[in-house]
């Protein structure tokens with residue numbers, strides 16, 4: 001059970017973006033990807049989301065192979081990309097309804113998510129008129145539709161104010177309790193420490209450090225250590 005990534009490598013023409021990345025995340029766990037710009041975090045998340053194909057390596061979710069049973073695998077994931085080009089004339093509600101139809105999520109769930117991401121009052125607005133933080137919340141809402149087993153979030157806290165960062169942390173904790181798996185990237189070490197069971201630091205496409213937080217008692221001390229690691233790599 002869980003997410004298993006075996007020796008995943010990604011080459012963009014001559015550029016080696018990922019080099020033999022292996023990891024495992026069990027049900028009910030959260031893995032946080034850290035590392036400087038260009039470390040390979042987005043590339044890894046895009047591979048796990050099936051948006052990019054790995055050059056070599058394997059990805060399975062609860063034993064279902066992304067390569068061999070793509071449709072079954074994809075139906076179990078929710079993916080929030082790091083960028084969002086909202087040029088089209090579509091409202092918040094239409095945007096979520098579109099993704100709900102792809103994921104077999106009900107209209108009731110769209111309403112529930114609109115409430116959870118605090119965009120109920122904005123549901124008739126064009127998405128291109130939303131603030132950065134609101135767009136992030138909408139993208140997150142889209143990823144939650146259909147209650148996916150695996151949530152893949154690329155820098156989800158970018159642009160969120162402190163209230164919404166706390167809401168985000170609560171939401172992740174609830175999903176973990178329900179047995180969901182979460183993988184997200186961030187530069188915010190306090191968020192990583194608050195919800196991460198495994199914290200990975202990447203550099204030049206490789207995992208250079210892994211911290212398992214289950215034995216950590218002093219969270220404040222861990223945040224300082226994580227900040228030091230983040231600066232060092």
Ligand SMILES: Nc1ncnc2c1ncn2[C@@H]1O[C@H](COP(=O)(O)OP(=O)(O)OP(=O)(O)O)[C@@H](O)[C@H]1O
Pocket residue numbers: 012015016017035036037038039040041042043044
């Ligand atoms: N489409 C592409 N074509 C060529 N090289 C790419 C492409 N996308 C990413 N890269 C390269 O792959 C490497 C990893 O990039 P990636 O976007 O995965 O890093 P990241 O850790 O997410 O960085 P950031 O924190 O800046 O978002 C970088 O060297 C980047 O220049």
